[in-house]
Amino acid sequence: MHCSQCGQENPREARFCVKCGAPLDPEELRMVARETGRFSDMPVATAGYGGFWRRVLAAIVDGLLLGIPLAVLQHLFMPAPTGDPEAMARAELTWSLVNILVWWLYAAGMHSSVYQATVGKMVLGMYVVDYQGGRISFARATGRYLAEILSAMLLLIGYLMVAFTRRKQGLHDFIAGTLVVRRAR
């Protein structure tokens, strides 16, 4: 039996996880979670939550995947410095908006897709669920993305929260009501 809370592989006849003590029966787990708030009552089998460094690696993969083509496009389409500071500022602003648009469509589109993950999260074996273990909508994923900008603006403290919270949630996960979980093999 695979523990949905910590990923521990348990003997078939075990009723409770030998490592973290969580009930292995999903129905029993839901009951204990509701009563004690000790465990997540996620009704899907996962290998636990996506930890801080795993999520940093996923972000690096996504950053390379989108960052490199965007940098190439910027190089191709951004006008060369003309000495006109106003034109340059306009171009910079336009480019920032293009970046936000591309990242929004990518993050919200992928997180609300059947994969429930960006390519980076997929590579690192993670996906995003709501508190019931289900897939999030595009609108919810958009809210999560906007909250992620907030997480980043707070000197990345919103991201660092992943390392210190019980269910490894960043500020954006709390705001959007999401969990990042590891795929059970």
Ligand SMILES: [Zn+2]
């Ligand atoms: Zn466990």
